[in-house]
Amino acid sequence: MTANPLAPGWLVHPDDANALAPTVWPRNAVRDAAGGIRLAGATATALVAEFGTPLYVVDEADARDRASELKVAFDEAFGAIGSSVKVYYAGKAFLSTEIARWVTSAGLNIDVCSGGELAVALAAGVDPGRLGFHGNNKSLAEIDRGVGVGVGAIVLDSVVEIERVAAAAARHGRVQPVRLRINSGVHASTHEFLATAHEDQKFGVPLADAPAIVDQIRTHASLRFLGLHSHIGSQIFESDGFAEAARRLLTVHAELLAGGEVPELNLGGGFGIAYTSADVVTPIETIARELARVVASECAALGIPVPDIAVEPGRSIIGPSTVTLYEVGTIKDVTVSVDGGQTAIRRYVSVDGGMSDNIRAALYQADYSVRLANRSSDATPALVRIAGKHCESGDIVVRADYLPGDVEPGDIVSVPATGAYCWSLASNYNYLGRPAVVAVRDGFARLLVRGETEADLLSRDAGIAPTEKATT
Numbered sequence: 001m002t003a004n005p006l007a008p009g010w011l012v013h014p015d016d017a018n019a020l021a022p023t024v025w026p027r028n029a030v031r032d033a034a035g036g037i038r039l040a041g042a043t044a045t046a047l048v049a050e051f052g053t054p055l056y057v058v059d060e061a062d063a064r065d066r067a068s069e070l071k072v073a074f075d076e077a078f079g080a081i082g083s084s085v086k087v088y089y090a091g092k093a094f095l096s097t098e099i100a101r102w103v104t105s106a107g108l109n110i111d112v113c114s115g116g117e118l119a120v121a122l123a124a125g126v127d128p129g130r131l132g133f134h135g136n137n138k139s140l141a142e143i144d145r146g147v148g149v150g151v152g153a154i155v156l157d158s159v160v161e162i163e164r165v166a167a168a169a170a171r172h173g174r175v176q177p178v179r180l181r182i183n184s185g186v187h188a189s190t191h192e193f194l195a196t197a198h199e200d201q202k203f204g205v206p207l208a209d210a211p212a213i214v215d216q217i218r219t220h221a222s223l224r225f226l227g228l229h230s231h232i233g234s235q236i237f238e239s240d241g242f243a244e245a246a247r248r249l250l251t252v253h254a255e256l257l258a259g260g261e262v263p264e265l266n267l268g269g270g271f272g273i274a275y276t277s278a279d280v281v282t283p284i285e286t287i288a289r290e291l292a293r294v295v296a297s298e299c300a301a302l303g304i305p306v307p308d309i310a311v312e313p314g315r316s317i318i319g320p321s322t323v324t325l326y327e328v329g330t331i332k333d334v335t336v337s338v339d340g341g342q343t344a345i346r347r348y349v350s351v352d353g354g355m356s357d358n359i360r361a362a363l364y365q366a367d368y369s370v371r372l373a374n375r376s377s378d379a380t381p382a383l384v385r386i387a388g389k390h391c392e393s394g395d396i397v398v399r400a401d402y403l404p405g406d407v408e409p410g411d412i413v414s415v416p417a418t419g420a421y422c423w424s425l426a427s428n429y430n431y432l433g434r435p436a437v438v439a440v441r442d443g444f445a446r447l448l449v450r451g452e453t454e455a456d457l458l459s460r461d462a463g464i465a466p467t468e469k470a471t472t
C-alpha cells in the first residue's frame with residue numbers, strides 16, 4: 001500500500017482502520033461483536049438514536065478515575081517529601097454541575113475563571129472554600145461575588161486587583177486568601193519549552209516585581225498572601241518546563257519568606273494527553289515525582305521548608321473521557337497538487353457539526369483522530385479530512401486520519417479526546433445549536449446538558465414577538 005502523500009509524517013497507515021488506540025480512546029470504549037463502538041456499555045448507534053448528533057459522550061468512570069488517580073499521584077509524590085497538594089480541576093476545560101460534583105467527590109478543588117464558571121460551581125453545591133478564582137480582568141461584580149461567597153483563594157493577576165480584592169474583603173468583613181500570578185518567562189508547548197527573562201503575554205506580573213507587589217498585598221489586613229502561582233502553558237508532555245518554572249518561583253518564594261508566611265506554591269496545569277496514536281504521554285505519576293524531586297532539591301538548596309503545592313489540571317482529567325459523535329452528510333474526493341507535478345486525493349467527509357462544537361483544529365491546528373462508530377469495515381483505508389458544515393474553509397475537525405474507504409453518508413463517526421476545550425469553547429456560529437452532553441456508565445446514558453433547540457437560538461432576539469418564539 002503506497003501512502004497518500006497528503007498524509008502528515010506522523011500519521012501511520014493503519015493495518016486496521018477500525019482499531020481504537022487505547023491511549024486515545026476513553027477507557028471504556030470498545031468495538032463490539034457487531035462491529036460498532038460501545039462506550040461504557042452503550043452503543044454509539046443507540047446513543048445517537050436517543051440523543052441525536054452531534055453529541056458529546058462522556059465516559060463517567062474514566063473522568064472520575066482520572067481525577068482520583070491524578071490526586072493520588074500528586075499526594076504520594078509530595079507526601080514523600082513532607083508536603084501536601086491541593087489539586088484544582090480547571091473548570092475552563094469542561095464544567096457542568098455534574099462534572100463539578102464528580103471532581104469534588106474525588107477530593108479535588110475547582111478553579112474557576114469567570115462569574116459564570118463560579119455560578120456553575122456554586123449551583124453544583126461546591127463548598128466555596130474549595131474554589132480558586134482566576135482571571136486577568138475580573139470585574140468588580142465578579143470579585144465582590146467571589147469574596148462574598150467565600151472562595152478559598154483569588155489569584156491576583158495585576159497590581160490593580162490588590163486594592164479591588166482588599167476593598168471587597170473589607171466590605172464583607174473577610175480576610176481573603178490570595179495568590180499572585182507570575183509571568184515566569186517559561187512557556188511550554190508539547191515537547192518544547194522556552195525560557196526567557198520576559199514572556200510577551202497578558203497574564204501575571206514579572207517575577208522580579210513580585211517582592212514589591214507582595215509587600216503591597218501584605219499591607220492589607222483584609223488579605224492573606226498564600227503564595228506565588230504560575231501556569232506555563234497547556235498540552236505539555238515533558239516535565240522540564242514545570243521544573244524550570246518551579247525553580248524560578250522558589251528562588252523568589254524563599255526571598256518572600258523573610259517578610260512573612262508563604263504557605264503555598266501553585267504550579268498550574270497543562271499536563272498533555274494523546275489526541276492521536278502518535279502522541280506519547282508522560283504518565284502523570286512520573287510528572288508528579290519529577291516535580292516533587294525538583295521542589296525538594298531546590299528547597300534544600302535554598303534552606304527553606306517545602307511549601308504546600310497546588311496544581312490546576314483540566315485537560316488531563318476530562319479530555320480523554322469524551323468522544324463526539326457525528327453523522328456523515330456528504331463525501332467529496334478533491335484532487336490536490338503535490339510535489340513533482342503529481343496529484344493526490346484528499347477525501348473530505350463532512351459531518352453535521354464542526355468548528356462550533358470543536359474549534360481546536362481551527363484555532364490551534366490541533367490534530368484529532370476519527371473512527372467509524374456505527375459499524376466496522378474491511379474496506380481499504382482512505383485518507384480523510386473530517387470537515388464541519390460551517391461556511392468557513394477552515395472548518396475542520398480532523399485534519400488527517402484514515403477511515404475505511406467505504407465510509408458513506410449516514411455513517412456515524414466518532415472523534416475521541418474531545419472532553420477538554422471543545423464544549424467549553426463551543427459557539428452558535430451559523431446558528432447551529434450547541435450539542436447535548438451525555439454521561440455513560442454501566443450501559444446507561446444520562447443527559448448532563450441538553451442540546452440547544454431552534455427556540456433557544458431565537459430566544460434572545462429582541463425582534464421576535466414572545467408568541468412566535470414559543471412556537472418555534
Ligand SMILES: Cc1ncc(COP(=O)(O)O)c(C=O)c1O
Binds near residue numbers: 269
Ligand atoms: C491558569 C490556568 N490554570 C490551569 C489551566 C488548565 O490547563 P490544562 O487544561 O492544560 O491542564 C489553564 C489553562 O489554560 C490556565 O490558564
